[in-house]
Amino acid sequence: MKELLKFLTCGSVDDGKSTLMGRLLYDAGLLFDDQQEELEKGPTDGSRFEYADLLDGLTDEREQGITIDVAYRYFTTKERSFIVADTPGHEQYTRNMAVGASFADLAVILLDASKGIKTQTYRHARICRLMGIKSFVFAVNKMDTVDFSEDVFKSVETELMSLSENLGIDELCIIPLSAYDGDNVAKKSERMPWYDGPNLLSYMEGVKIDVDIPCKDFVMPVQRVCRPNADYRGYEGEIAAGSIGIGSRVRVLPGNEYAKITSIIKAAEDKETASAGSPVTITIDRDIDISRGDVITDSETLRKTDSIEAKIIWFDDEPLDLNSSYYIKLGTCSVPAQVNEISYLEDASSGEKQKSEKVEKNNIACVKIRISRKIVCTKFEELPALGRFLLINRVSNATAACGTIVSTKEAGTNLTYHATDITKELRSEAMGQKPLTIWMSGLSGAGKSTLANAVETAMHAMGRHTMLLDGDNVRLGLNNDLGFNEDDRAENIRRVAEVSKLMNDAGLIVLTAFISPYQEDRKLARKIIGKDAFFEVFVDTPIEVCESRDVKGLYKKARSGEIAEFTGVSSPFERPDNPDFTIDMSEGSPEDAAALLIREISKKMK
């Protein structure tokens, strides 16, 4: 069975788009008998045959004024099946071009060799890129009008390379061709012996489409719950990334509960595994309240947020209203949202950014959006399925805009990192030590602070420059705005990790003593601090011991219900999978434990 390639063609009418498609179908032997006959007979009036006329409808539609929309065509060669979205080229039809681009894996952008790159070449490439296309073919047409000159082609090619670099296009093929005569369309041109690349058709038949997305984890937005009877509860959805097998451990967001996969049905058949792109129905081993819009995943980094920054293309005749609420449809989730800031408008051709109070039809803009509740989403580049969305007008129900997420946090988007003359390496050298963060996690009362204190005392005696960050101390100051629910705990840890990183940059050895109960948060801390400077210590003192110590009387309060969400009692502690050092602090002196730990650090961090 053949692979499918979806592509779009863009370029203005004058660039020879229809001629190219007509010629391609002719050369590939894909015309119907009657069309072939018509072609062989030739026009009766002695004029030259127009391949464009083969594309039933196009001319006719132009007269009717409905070329404005995308048309889909289908053809199959020996090597591959193709679906072409033929998109209009004019600026006022940007939205329709975006529709075609959102559908395609690859873009074929036409230009006229004699005219070189025009602003619309930029606009087409930019919109395709914005919609997520990674592979591009630039068809430099009408080479016959420039005498098949290699020099002309080379200069266009150089310009196209710099355009591609500009837009972050890394998969591209630039082909010189003459669509009318068929040069480099489906066979190699003899009139351009200097070109040794592939012809258009053979390139399209062979090109590998990079479907690789950065997200390797299993992600499935729940489309629908399947309940044929009281005993069966399955979750229907299409796998957006990664793969899954029976027995896999998964997390359900936004509730953040864990479960194991017990069965997988793909298109009415039982399977042991399933991977991205498959429509499945899965069951899990626990009774969790899951509904449409939730996400089942094995990712520990996927997060929920109510605040995103995104690039949008405005579709609606009614301009963006900052005081109106829209529905955002993202994945399988549909909730109210409001655009609360227009960061800038982006010129589709030049890419120039300008401040604006308004976003109107066919504008590309970068905006900040506040969603009415936290939903699971990511940057578009990370995982397209959870990084793209529609905005729907709540009164007219019109699809007002589409967008792709640039970042999922409000802050930090207009900031750039400034390099300083004194680097962290120089600072570390001056202090004569390698900076490090020793991250201690464990239950309340496990002895984290005691151990951290003993380690710091020992290091200080060795002449090391250290800093100890203790849970309560940080919460009394820097983090006194945070509570103890899951999100606040995550933010608490994120800030501590950022502070640790700054102190490491200053050359210090940092010791942290935080319960840090969630795997996801510790993983994030490791990411912020950098794995080479991160040393994870698990203070694995049994809960009975911790509770019997109860230095601060907290366990007692938690048991009586006076404190909600207390780790180990009413809130879970996820044990580290593979810590660098584990120690039980129920017996032995803190000094001995500290000595063991320091020996381990010097062994591992050499």
Add this chain to the structure above:
Amino acid sequence: MKTELVSKTHLDRLEAEAIYIIREVAAECEKPVMLYSIGKDSSVMLRLAEKAFYPEKPPFPFMHIDTGWKFKEMIEFRDRVMKEKGLELIVHTNEEGVRKGINPFDHGAAYTDIMKTEALKQALTKYGFTAAFGGARRDEEKSRAKERVFSFRDANQAWDPRNQRPEMWNLYNTRIAKGESMRVFPLSNWTEKDVWQYIMQENIEIVPLYFAKKRPVVCRDGQYILVDDERLKLKDGEKIEELSVRFRTLGCYPLTGGSLSEADTIEEVVEETLHASASERTTRIIDKDGGSASMEMRKKEGYF
């Protein structure tokens, strides 16, 4: 149980896309219905609906708009299949049209308007369906080539080709106001070849009329029309012949021409189709009335 192969074929991708669309409708639309025309595309759509929800049955009824002029074999097939699968079937006929004696021989284009377009609108209004699945494909006809997967219809059930909702990625805007509705085409991106290959791959049962068999036909305007019942009146010079014919599309028997063929197995039918050069709808007379824009006109009026 099998471990799934990672590479996805062309049919895998089309199947996944169709299932996704069908599930979106079931999850988001208030009162969906699947139009079941008994043809091969409907048979494929029915299979996809079963796959989308298994082990549950499709959570919506199926509806057939019966003009009263369908091939007899189609009706038998419809009733048997629906019963075997235990699915809910609604059959709707424009009774007023029947009373007025509207028929394909005497009323031409008006027949289609009254017995199909009008009948469909009546039925959707009568049952209050807010979304109706249809098996139309974009490769069938040029106005369909431009239609969205989720095709919005106003309160008069009309399609406005100049004002279609932009459709991005797999994000479908299913929101409608009271009285408005959606037509949804899960097979939009399938070609006729894909449909046949899928029927073969999945071993889907289809109406025997698709296979060549000696049948009583009369040649009229260059088309072989099946003499399915006594309502077909012979014109001067016409005679009934027993010829081996099969049908590439199924509809009302007086309006559906058969083609001469010996292909009586699915493999042969697929083989013949893969090498066919005349586009599929040339055997369906309905699109020819009123020239090339006729389908677009019908769609604007609410025909599928």
